[in-house]
Structures are given as structure tokens and as C-alpha cells.
Amino acid sequence: MQSGAAGASDSPAAGPFDAIVLAGGRASRLGGRDKPALVFRGEALLDHAITAAAGAGAAVVVVVGPERPRDGHRPLDLAPGEPDHSPPSARVRWAIESPRFGGPAAALGAGMGILTAPDRAGAPGEWVLVLAADLPFAREAVPALLAALHDACAVDAATLDGVIAVDADGRDQPLLGVYRAESLGAALAVYDDLAGMPLRRVIGPLVLGRRTLGGRLTVDVDEPADAAALGIALGEAPGTSPGTAP
Numbered sequence: 092m093q094s095g096a097a098g099a100s101d102s103p104a105a106g107p108f109d110a111i112v113l114a115g116g117r118a119s120r121l122g123g124r125d126k127p128a129l130v131f132r133g134e135a136l137l138d139h140a141i142t143a144a145a146g147a148g149a150a151v152v153v154v155v156g157p158e159r160p161r162d163g164h165r166p167l168d169l170a171p172g173e174p175d176h177s178p179p180s181a182r183v184r185w186a187i188e189s190p191r192f193g194g195p196a197a198a199l200g201a202g203m204g205i206l207t208a209p210d211r212a213g214a215p216g217e218w219v220l221v222l223a224a225d226l227p228f229a230r231e232a233v234p235a236l237l238a239a240l241h242d243a244c245a246v247d248a249a250t251l252d253g254v255i256a257v258d259a260d261g262r263d264q265p266l267l268g269v270y271r272a273e274s275l276g277a278a279l280a281v282y283d284d285l286a287g288m289p290l291r292r293v294i295g296p297l298v299l300g301r302r303t304l305g306g307r308l309t310v311d312v313d314e315p316a317d318a319a320a321l322g323i324a325l326g327e328a329p330g331t332s333p334g335t336a337p
Contacts (some may be wrong), residue, residue: 106217110144111202112137113266114156114224117192120314121325127156127224129312129323136312140222141183143229147237150216151182153205155198156224158185182212193286195266196293200285203276218253219275223266225312227321232256232267232308239302240269252297258309263301265290267309270297 114137118126127137134142137154144152186205188197199221206215218240222229240254253275255268278293279285285293312318318325 107214108149108218108220108269109206109216109272110149110152110220110222111199111206112140112144112152112154112156112222112224113195113198113202114140114154115188115192115198121312121318122315124325126312128159129225129318129325131227131321131323136227137224140224140226140229143226143233144220144222145183146230147220147233149220150213151184151206151211153184153186153202154224155186155188155202157187188286190286194288195290196279196282196288197285199275199290199293200279203272203279206272207276215272217272218269219272220269221266223311226267226310227312227323228307228310232304235304235308236267236269236302239300243300250298252299254300254302256309257301257303259303259305261303263291264304264309265294267304268299270294270299 114127116126118124127135127140129136131139137156137159141152141154184205186201188194188201190197203219205211206219220233220237222233226232236254236256243251243254251271253268253270256264258264274297275294278297282288282293310317310321312321312323315325
């Protein structure tokens, strides 16, 4: 797959970037609970992901999932009612994959559609940061991932299509990665219907670097035991995800 050279930039991602946060799954292993709304350290998991992307410099953050109220960029050390004078956050947009619950490949297709839409403000970024919405330590993982991209671009910017995280057990984590936008868009466009398409098949042709992120950086919340280990109370989120029939 053809890839352009990375642009010169002081960005840790070796060029301007946007972000896609996947927040629309069924969470079947959590009994269909609204997983992005689960609260970790006083903040919804979804807000951890959005703040991680925006804080790292994403120009636009697309959340693929039901739109919901959020206050993710408000510093946690502010007292209730205290004015927030922090810098403006990245622009947050929302999308829904078609069909609903069509899987991560379909969700990425929906997100890329927003990022490349004619009505977006500014030019699309050269790179796309991809995050699942159930990464409690996204704020730590994202800078490490972008640093890995910077290192990889220094070695071979011409052919690199992105970098994905690898967990401590050696498993690829494609929903914690940063991809060249042109390459990811072309990989998605190969398929007329992305619903149910395995993401690993879609990104298989891409030239991807890999960076092992040990410790807690790749921890996610898939099962009740994961939530319990992190002190996340399942009762703090609605019993079903938005748009899911009870």
C-alpha cells in the first residue's frame, strides 16, 4: 500500500493527527452495561479516552457511539463551581457505525467518514489515533504510543503505515494504535461492507510498527473481574448501553 512521507512537525506523532474513539460496542461480557460510562477515578472511561487524545494534541476527536453529555476536559482538581480556565479542547464530533453494533472496522469507517467530511474545520490530519473507550490508563498510553510512532518514523517514514501497541503477553492491540490516515482509509475502502469484518483482516496489508506497552497501559475493561480489579463499581453505569434494547 502506498504511503506518503511524514511531514516535519514538532508533534510527538511526527505530524498533525486526529483521533477516533470507539465507544459503541455491546459490552456483552459486562451484561450489556454502558461500558464507556463506567467511572474510574471520578471520571467516565469515555472521558479518559477523549481527554487523552485531546491532551496529546488531536485536532478533532470523533467518538463512534451514542452521543452523551460529558465534561471530560474539566481538570479533576477544580472544586465544584470553580471556573475552568484551561485551554480549549480538541473539537469532539460524534458518529454511529452502520449498521449499529457493526464491529470495530465499521466503527472506524464511520469515524473516518467524519474526519474526511467536507464540512470539517481544517484539513484532515496526517495520522489517526485509534482508541477503545475502555482504557482506564489512556492518558499514559497515548504519549507512549505517539513516542513510538515518532521513533519509527525516524527510521522509516516513507513506508510506515502506523504503530500499534502490544500488551505484556505479546498480543497486538489494534484499538490502541496510530495509523497513517491515507493508508487506513484505503484499507477500509477495500470492502463494500465493513459490518462484521475482522479488523485484523482490514489492517493486515498495512506496514505497522509495534511497541510493547507493559504494565497497566494496555489494561482494558472487558469483564466484571477487570472492573473489580480497578475498583470500578458496575452499579455506577446504566444497565444497558444507549440504543440497546433492555
